[in-house]
Amino acid sequence: MALIVQKYGGTSVGNTDRIKNVARRVAESRARGDSVVVVVSAMSGVTDGLIKLAKDIAPLPSEREMDMLLATGEQQTIALTAIALHTIGVPAVSMTGAQAGIVTDGVHTKAKIHNITPQQVHEKLKAGNVVIVAGFQGETATGQITTLGRGGSDLTAIALAAALKADLCQIYTDVDGVYTTDPRIVPTAKKLAEISYDEMLELASLGAKVMQSRSVEFAKKFGVVFEVRSSLNDNPGTIVKEETKSMEGVVVRGVALDKNQAKVTLVGVPDKPGVAAKIFKALGDATVNVDMIIQNISHGSLQTANSTPTTDISFTADKPDLLKAQKVIEGLKKEVGYREVITAEKIGKLSIVGVGMKSHTGVAGKLFETLANEGVNIDMISTSEIKISVVIDLAKGEQAVKAVHAAFIG
């Protein structure tokens, strides 16, 4: 008898019919003789509705009170899911994050899990129940309700799987698994049977959107093998696990396009020590999520022998942060002494990811050649051991993805 943790997101529990559907799936797993812990999100739309109520009252509501408010969304779903299981004869008990023993720090709206003491979960499982745990939430050691921030329900599922030493963790979502690229762009995209944590991390952070990085990082840290699969069919999904020898045979596992980034370039920045630190510390303090950073070689010194050499610094950040980033940079005008700021919103970041890149050469060259053949100009380049990202014109993004996918994957 295996112990399975199953997580169902907001779309999968979006209305009472879908909740009944989730109950049927859980019952099937249980009928195969497995113990099941279910983690659910708020019904889609519920959290947004609650945020709207709060914003009607105050533009910047207290984070403690937002946690108090938003934690109710998941609490509703666990009760409804338990009721749905009862009607088909499956004993089930719902638990809030606190009841399931999920203890967090006190950073409201983006709490980190400190530890899990799932004593009640164990007891109820032992008594033959399906246990349904509210995702996204926990409680501090002093009994304050907290939420875990974006992607928090995935994190709940993976952390519970680790704490319960579950045999399997299944993340049910509205896609069949992780694809080699977005099937809406490339119809020949293939579903991956398996992928390494590191590849998944790069894809998650690069706009593949299946899961938030922190959940994958947590799974990697605690060695939780999990499967991403659809709640709407019975197709096997994608298994995410530690890298294996065989994975290295594949050079490029996936191609991702992130349309949600903007680019900021500071032109004519004095090329002296500490300038970059000043800029990116200020951005960090303002919680601007900076992704790529490129600094070109100094060129000012070539022009006049006496002037301080200058350089250009470009970075990308999440599009919604662009305004905030611009404000920060403008505030640094005097202190840093750059010449001008150029921003671009119509950019796309195309990335190829694969652990096989570690042992294969010529991958970058092939990527750049493929893009050149398509007439796609490369604006910025950034690489890691297992990925290459390029910033290109947003308008050519999908065309580029198709060509790159065809070149590397088929």
Next chain:
Amino acid sequence: MALIVQKYGGTSVGNTDRIKNVARRVAESRARGDSVVVVVSAMSGVTDGLIKLAKDIAPLPSEREMDMLLATGEQQTIALTAIALHTIGVPAVSMTGAQAGIVTDGVHTKAKIHNITPQQVHEKLKAGNVVIVAGFQGETATGQITTLGRGGSDLTAIALAAALKADLCQIYTDVDGVYTTDPRIVPTAKKLAEISYDEMLELASLGAKVMQSRSVEFAKKFGVVFEVRSSLNDNPGTIVKEETKSMEGVVVRGVALDKNQAKVTLVGVPDKPGVAAKIFKALGDATVNVDMIIQNISHGSLQTANSTPTTDISFTADKPDLLKAQKVIEGLKKEVGYREVITAEKIGKLSIVGVGMKSHTGVAGKLFETLANEGVNIDMISTSEIKISVVIDLAKGEQAVKAVHAAFIG
């Protein structure tokens, strides 16, 4: 500096504008130098919406899970009310029933308060905060979320007022106070300046709808003087307190109509000892709230000399419990051996209440005569020291109230 407990019901917090209005009222009390504990209900409509979701899934959802589900309604309101207080510069902290130390028994959906250990409330008050407590809910000693049943938020307020030794408990509602009868039915109905616990109890239990009996009983038991008043104006309300000498001069304090009861009659019940006990014990075990019980004289013995004499037993119960009551009665068919069951939903219970009845005679006769003059047939009668109730046809309920109010009060 006084300590005031203020309770605001679902209508008073029915939307974000009303929540802001509540915050303003609380701020005014605080500006007068008082410490304030606020108890709130779910926003009107929220609880019904949640019940509808649950009933979409199962006709008889688990009571534990209903508590888990419904407790979210009040939790949302406390967060929004705290946010509204913050925006007008008033420090405020929300607390769930559990956080406020409200410990209940484990009877889900109608839990009783065992004790209150409001340590956190004291601490937060001491630090200068308004404390906002979720009404209607508590937690068992083992950490299960419970709800207190109908009128539970009033109970939370009165119990907290007792536990905190508050100087004043104000129950804010959408009416100005307690009236001699429903002003929507009888426009000449008068607001009462004060009323005794016992009169309020009879009125509450008889459908005057201002408050549930248990809250009044609790207040009586612990000597909590409270005021029922409107959250929409500054009119003084009705003070509810121990009976005084002067109250006895009034024969009939109020006329109430309860439209929320149903009647069940067991026809042909064998007239032998222990039968009634069996029936009402079973109903009690199923937590059916039985109100009036009438047993007519035995008549079966007149028909055949050998058979056990039979009788008819009628009782009334809350309409929502009717289905449950019917199930219980059907389950007893063999054991009790009655002939048939007749149910009626279209009934109304009209009552007149007054501590003055103790020392006045002829009240019942005048009531029955008034009803007869209106052509209203009396179906069941039940009396206590300070009230007389009759069950009549629902369709004639309002007409009867008008006539009785005119006859006794004017």
